[in-house]
Amino acid sequence: MTTYATGRSLGLLVCTRCRATVRAIGDKRSLCPRCEAELFVRRPHSLSTTAALVITAAVLYIPANLLPVMSTHEILSDDDDTILSGVISLAHQGSWPIALLVFFASIVVPLLKLVALGDILFAIWRGRVRNPRQRSRLFRVVEFVGRWSMLDVFALSLLASLVQIQSLALVQVRPGAFAFAAVVVLTMLAAQSFDERLLWDAETDG
């Protein structure tokens, strides 16, 4: 197995904000000489923060998919709509590309994020990360596509503001929308609080 020279083994830190490489001797709490952000060897409590956010998001994923996100009257039809039934009605309407897009952004992506982050956290928690390269690639995909799940929230905001007659709302926002938006925001925060270096520490230590 190749041994790598890492920042940690050389006593060097990298600023997580401006990415300046810094030599810090002594106290661990210090500020970056370039951008004045706080420096740390590894993001403090990264694993527990990320885990807490992922678990909360996983719990909320259930109401986000089961509860209706909106109910419509008259103009569209008279119905409660969940995330999935919204996708189905788009498909019925014949808008296949849009239906697929919403299906991926709203259902597949949040699930992928939860599973991927859960897998990464579990592997680190057991202390054996067998293939950090694949897992870091997975993490970056998750981080990159995560924002697109907000798609349905924005679409809903426009529907709710357009479909009104004299300030009488015909598209009513329902609690599922809140749970859904919470899943998106919490998983984005989870990805941001995760310190990717934890994936690689096992490889260099071992």
Next chain:
Amino acid sequence: MTISRVSSVIVCHACDLAHRLDSLAGNARVRCVRCRAELYRTNDRSPDNAIALAVTALALFVLANVYPLVAMTVNGSTRMTTLIGAAEAFYEQGYGILAVLVAFTAIIVPLVQILTLLYVLVPLRLGRVIRGQNLLFRMLTALRPWGLTEVFMLGAVVALVKLSAQAEVTPQVSLVAYGLLMISIAALTSATPSEQYWRWVAGQRDPGTAP
């Protein structure tokens, strides 16, 4: 406690691998040899390009907020909505937090991005040091993931498609302006990579050694 910057080694922020750095190229995109994370990116341009993009984005931002976004006609009566109207609808229905989320990601963050860059880059270009520029730029890097203009744009397309089955919907000036805003913010972000900003600052403090 001693803290000093190291210029001969660059440590990967994503996997902690140390790389020897022989020279810093002026216009480069450097990746980690182990995990392929982007270590830094510079463009070797003056801030002028970014300032021009920020001014463009600001003008488009104003247009996107002043004009109506989408119009819907049902049975001869037309209803229009605006950008802020989309957030307002959540508020009116008792979902204040969702209203804040939409306003924050689709309107506030893009505006703060544009204004922060103007506030930081214009004095930099004029050779002045302003108070809090480092703090502001740090805030900007933290905010960037929360600017969701491109997602809002696609969300608008989804809403238009959903409604088009039952009503006549037409995009208005603001939607076009917002689409262009999305493009100019993307260009602005790629014109102001973090490493480039810190080089501009370094060049300003010590013009002789500007890379």
